[in-house]
Amino acid sequence: MKNKMAMKNKIKLFDPVFGKKEEQAIIKVLKSRFWASGSGSGNVKIFEENFRKFVNAKKCVAVNNGTSALHLALSLMDIKGKEVILPSLSFVSTAHAVIYNGGIPIFADIDPKSLCIDPTSIEEKTTNKTKVILPVHFAGLPCNLDKIQKLCKKHNLRLVEDAAHAAGSTYKNKKIGAHGAACFSFHPVKNLAMPTGGAITLNDKKNVMYGNELKIRRWCGITSRKGATYDISELGWNFYMNEFAAAVGIEQLKKLDFLNKKRRNIAERYFKEIKSDYKMPMDKGCSYHFYWICVNNRKKFMRKMDEQGIETGIHYKPIHTMSMYKNKKTKLIETEKVGENVVSIATHPNLSEKNIDHIISSINKFQNI
Numbered sequence: 001m002k003n004k005m006a007m008k009n010k011i012k013l014f015d016p017v018f019g020k021k022e023e024q025a026i027i028k029v030l031k032s033r034f035w036a037s038g039s040g041s042g043n044v045k046i047f048e049e050n051f052r053k054f055v056n057a058k059k060c061v062a063v064n065n066g067t068s069a070l071h072l073a074l075s076l077m078d079i080k081g082k083e084v085i086l087p088s089l090s091f092v093s094t095a096h097a098v099i100y101n102g103g104i105p106i107f108a109d110i111d112p113k114s115l116c117i118d119p120t121s122i123e124e125k126t127t128n129k130t131k132v133i134l135p136v137h138f139a140g141l142p143c144n145l146d147k148i149q150k151l152c153k154k155h156n157l158r159l160v161e162d163a164a165h166a167a168g169s170t171y172k173n174k175k176i177g178a179h180g181a182a183c184f185s186f187h188p189v190k191n192l193a194m195p196t197g198g199a200i201t202l203n204d205k206k207n208v209m210y211g212n213e214l215k216i217r218r219w220c221g222i223t224s225r226k227g228a229t230y231d232i233s234e235l236g237w238n239f240y241m242n243e244f245a246a247a248v249g250i251e252q253l254k255k256l257d258f259l260n261k262k263r264r265n266i267a268e269r270y271f272k273e274i275k276s277d278y279k280m281p282m283d284k285g286c287s288y289h290f291y292w293i294c295v296n297n298r299k300k301f302m303r304k305m306d307e308q309g310i311e312t313g314i315h316y317k318p319i320h321t322m323s324m325y326k327n328k329k330t331k332l333i334e335t336e337k338v339g340e341n342v343v344s345i346a347t348h349p350n351l352s353e354k355n356i357d358h359i360i361s362s363i364n365k366f367q368n369i
């Protein structure tokens, strides 16, 4: 039975951290009457430049969400009729973005220790039709980019990172987003939260040339704008970020490293104090967008946690098991196992020490039921 107190003070799985600065930023945009990007106080431009500097990327293009970021980034890679290798343990946007661009998603298995894509499985899935590798930094834990980059070189493939969970994560002391083409989500559940938002960062020479191309595609293909006149040179979408989102994002970005450190400290407590052997590893470069554990009976475990007033989640039901992507040939042993018993646990910095104690003791009580 759920007790009333637990329900009233329910511990949320995701909860944006904001203060007066975000409130003031929103009011300022509201009163400016310039709500779309490209005019007024130019928050979108400022956010783009600040985020570019933060990750130390050569280019940054802000968009309206992480799905659009993936859609646009892959539009640079000419994937029509070609294969893109990605993990199935992800949000469905990772695969949809391949389809939007006429590509064929090929699901590779995960490394059961990190839940990130397994480079050995990538190699097995590579064919002469493969064009792009699309890894996901799962829960903010950086993939093995060295191995993946080596595979790209060996098979002449392009790399696009799904960094939706990884704003502020680092790999080999460089921020995720500084290595190649990376796509971020700033959905309100993410560690850099906006009402909705996303960004693409570009680094290698080929990609950097395409920064302007992306800006054209993000706004309906509009080019050569002079006053009220413009031309359309190609197909584009209405993917631009709005001024409210950017204004909130500017404030969120200022505290991102600090908040990620708090998330890491919470994860460290989970790592040390949760008695299960199968749990998310510690990595000083991880943003810990959430923390994951694997349990025996997920349905029962999640119900027990809910009764304790603790919200948990599932990231993810594997994409290749969804009706749209089902295909008899795809068998991913590790992904399917984890897909049955992985549970996500809150790491947001609104958690109090008491909340964390309660989460840990409840997990230790119920994980083996």
Ligand SMILES: Cc1ncc(COP(=O)(O)O)c(C=O)c1O
Residues within 6 Å of the ligand: 065, 066, 067, 068, 090, 091, 093, 094, 136, 162, 164, 165, 185, 186, 187, 197, 198
């Ligand atoms: C791994 C992953 N990729 C892509 C996305 C899409 O981002 P958005 O919701 O901002 O479109 C998400 C969002 O949940 C995600 O978790």
